[in-house]
Amino acid sequence: MSIVLKVYNSLTRKKEVFKPLEDGKVKMYVCGPTVYNYIHIGNARPAIAFDTVRRYLEYLGYDVLYVSNFTDVDDRLINASKERGESVIEIAERFIRAYKEDVGALNVQAADIHPRATETMDEIIDFIKKLVDKGFAYESGGDVYFRTKHFKGYGKLSHQSIDELKVGARIDVGEQKEDPLDFTLWKQAKPGEIKWESPWGEGRPGWHIECSAMVEKYLGNTIDIHAGGQDLSFPHHENEIAQSESLHDETMANYWLHNGYIRINNEKMSKSIGNVVLVHDLIKQYDPNVIRFFIQSVHYRHPINFSDELLKGAEQSFDRLRTTYNNLQHRLEVSADLLEETLTTQYQEKLSELKTRFVQEMDDDFNTANAISVLFDAAKEANKVLQAENSSRLLLTHFIELFDELTGVLGFELKQEVLLDKEIEDLIAKREEARKQRDFALADSIRDELKLKGIILEDTPQGIRWKRAVSNDENE
RNA sequence: GGCGGCAUAGCCAAGUGGUAAGGCACGGGUCUGCAAAACCCUUAUCCCCCGGUUCGAAUCCGGGUGCCGCCUCCA
Numbered sequence: 001m002s003i004v005l006k007v008y009n010s011l012t013r014k015k016e017v018f019k020p021l022e023d024g025k026v027k028m029y030v031c032g033p034t035v036y037n038y039i040h041i042g043n044a045r046p047a048i049a050f051d052t053v054r055r056y057l058e059y060l061g062y063d064v065l066y067v068s069n070f071t072d073v074d075d076r077l078i079n080a081s082k083e084r085g086e087s088v089i090e091i092a093e094r095f096i097r098a099y100k101e102d103v104g105a106l107n108v109q110a111a112d113i114h115p116r117a118t119e120t121m122d123e124i125i126d127f128i129k130k131l132v133d134k135g136f137a138y139e140s141g142g143d144v145y146f147r148t149k150h151f152k153g154y155g156k157l158s159h160q161s162i163d164e165l166k167v168g169a170r171i172d173v174g175e176q177k178e179d180p181l182d183f184t185l186w187k188q189a190k191p192g193e194i195k196w197e198s199p200w201g202e203g204r205p206g207w208h209i210e211c212s213a214m215v216e217k218y219l220g221n222t223i224d225i226h227a228g229g230q231d232l233s234f235p236h237h238e239n240e241i242a243q244s245e246s247l248h249d250e251t252m253a254n255y256w257l258h259n260g261y262i263r264i265n266n267e268k269m270s271k272s273i274g275n276v277v278l279v280h281d282l283i284k285q286y287d288p289n290v291i292r293f294f295i296q297s298v299h300y301r302h303p304i305n306f307s308d309e310l311l312k313g314a315e316q317s318f319d320r321l322r323t324t325y326n327n328l329q330h331r332l333e334v335s336a337d338l339l340e341e342t343l344t345t346q347y348q349e350k351l352s353e354l355k356t357r358f359v360q361e362m363d364d365d366f367n368t369a370n371a372i373s374v375l376f377d378a379a380k381e382a383n384k385v386l387q388a389e390n391s392s393r394l395l396l397t398h399f400i401e402l403f404d405e406l407t408g409v410l411g412f413e414l415k416q417e418v419l420l421d422k423e424i425e426d427l428i429a430k431r432e433e434a435r436k437q438r439d440f441a442l443a444d445s446i447r448d449e450l451k452l453k454g455i456i457l458e459d460t461p462q463g464i465r466w467k468r469a470v471s472n473d474e475n476e
Numbered sequence: 477g478g479c480g481g482c483a484u485a486g487c488c489a490a491g492u493g494g495u496a497a498g499g500c501a502c503g504g505g506u507c508u509g510c511a512a513a514a515c516c517c518u519u520a521u522c523c524c525c526c527g528g529u530u531c532g533a534a535u536c537c538g539g540g541u542g543c544c545g546c547c548u549c550c551a
Contacts, residue, residue, distance in 0.1 A: 013480090031551075032551095033551075034549090034550095039551090040551085041551095042550080042551045043551050044551085045551065046551055047551090074549075075549075076549085158479070158480090158546075158547080159479060159480080160478070160479060160546095160547070161478085161479095163478090164477090164478045164479075164547080165478085165547065183549085184549090206549085207549050208549080228551065229550085229551030230480095230481090230545075230546080230551075231545080231546065231550055231551060232550090232551065233546080234479090234546060234547065235546095235547085235549075236549070239549095258551095259551075260481085260545090261481095261544085261545065261551080262551085263544085266543090266544095268544085268545085269550095270550080271550095294488095297488075297489070297498095297499080298488085298489070298490095299489090299490080301481090302481085302482080302489090303481075303482070303544075303545080305488090309487085310487085310488070312500095313487070313488060313499085313500055313501085314488085314499090314500090316499085316500055316501085317488085317498095317499050317500055318499095320499075320500090321499095323513065323514090324513095324514090327513075327514085361490095367490075369489060369490055369498085370489095370490055370491085370497075370498080372489095372498075372499085373489090373490070373497060373498035373499075374498085375498095376498055376499065377497090377498075380514095380515090383513085383514055383515070384514085384515070386513095386514075387507095387514060387515065435509085438509075440509055440510065443509090443510090444509095444510070444511080447510095447511080447512090456512065456513090457511090457512075458511085458512045458513055459508075459509095459510095459511080459512075459513095460512095460513075460514095465512090465513080467512095467513090
């Protein structure tokens with residue numbers, strides 16, 4: 001059977017065969033964070049989900065151009081600036097750095113281009129100007145608004161009619177819109193606020209326009225994939241479509257991908273509830289590999305619940321894969337009983353079958369949950385091989401390569417460095433000596449002692465093996 | 477009110493017409509000086525409820541219940 005990538009397109013609400021504009025190339029844009037604070041795991045989910053999309057596309061051989069923005073000027077930044085007495089630029093700079101660190105810890109690759117709103121100002125102003133010229137936007141009291149009713153496709157992404165949307169729309173005080181659904185393209189600066197010169201006076205861009213301008217600037221009028229959190233579909237993405245398609249008379253993006261929400265202990269994560277989990281803090285408590293594994297154990301479009309209990313479960317679960325991987329490595333390092341044979345047909349088929357299944361699952365709208373289950377099946381096979389007295393070095397190596405290859409697509413690592421200090425090495429040696437003397441009481445007490453230090457010893461026919469305990473057990 | 481999502485074993489989670497993946501936890505066995513790891517076996521006659529379509533439905537249709545999201549620049 002042929003293998004075809006299918007993606008769920010929010011625009012059509014269907015899984016569609018993925019066909020890029022240009023053979024072998026993919027242009028994708030992912031809405032990035034407003035950099036006024038540390039990111040929370042709700043920000044981390046799209047970063048991870050679409051990083052995996054990118055990794056998988058690259059795995060399939062596509063040349064991916066990945067653009068993700070930083071909103072470095074908006075109301076929240078201005079408010080933060082007032083509260084902290086720091087400039088908008090300083091705050092943005094600091095949290096862009098923090099974002100890169102946090103997301104980097106989660107093994108999210110940097111975008112090819114990370115444009116900032118403040119560095120795209122010329123293009124933004126130009127974009128608005130053209131919309132005004134075309135009659136899709138109007139200046140009013142120093143602000144510029146998009147004339148929603150002039151774009152006939154308005155509502156096509158969120159599948160709402162203009163009439164329905166109007167019910168919830170309202171005009172804020174001070175705004176002079178022709179229609180409640182019109183949205184801001186340019187906002188006049190209040191005294192003391194950060195501002196740029198424009199044909200409509202000093203001000204700053206509205207939120208939605210930066211993405212339209214950046215997509216146009218870096219990727220073109222039509223791109224392959226536009227992605228972001230589910231909540232962005234309305235109004236943000238809807239407005240982006242309105243802006244870009246009004247100006248270009250071309251489809252903005254062929255595929256719209258939206259990830260599901262994150263919940264904390266089954267509640268919405270929000271500041272008012274006070275349950276916002278910052279990535280910054282979380283990566284101190286859990287191995288980022290585990291966090292990434294956990295997030296991808298659920299399909300990206302489904303909601304995912306976060307709790308300590310669930311994270312610890314994921315840790316436990318992840319440990320099975322990691323143990324297998326490290327046991328493979330251990331066996332290769334210490335064993336003298338390995339055969340230098342070629343791979344049997346049976347195992348060649350087994351390995352390629354695992355890989356094929358992984359690809360099929362990923363082809364089905366990036367079904368990482370199922371892809372991970374293939375990893376567990378691979379672990380089972382590898383464990384059986386490990387149990388054999390005489391295994392092939394080549395086979396073990398192939399299993400390691402398989403794990404590296406597939407976990408590389410999902411963006412986590414199974415390899416675990418266990419650095420032993422002198423004291424621990426001595427204890428291990430002492431225990432080995434005790435075992436030789438058949439002084440099991442002493443040997444066991446040393447083993448217990450090491451366990452308290454987080455080192456678990458395992459005696460195997462090929463010699464002693466050790467690993468770090470899952471943090472789970474002892475932590476109070 | 478409009479639009480949408482979810483409900484599968486103790487827990488997590490796939491599966492969207494062909495007779496319930498995978499993981500954690502639990503129990504039994506093998507291995508081990510004892511463990512650990514691993515392997516083998518066992519664990520949902522059933523997928524929120526009620527009807528319907530079908531040779532056949534967790535999967536499609538209708539109705540109901542519960543939880544949740546968007547429609548308020550929040551990923």
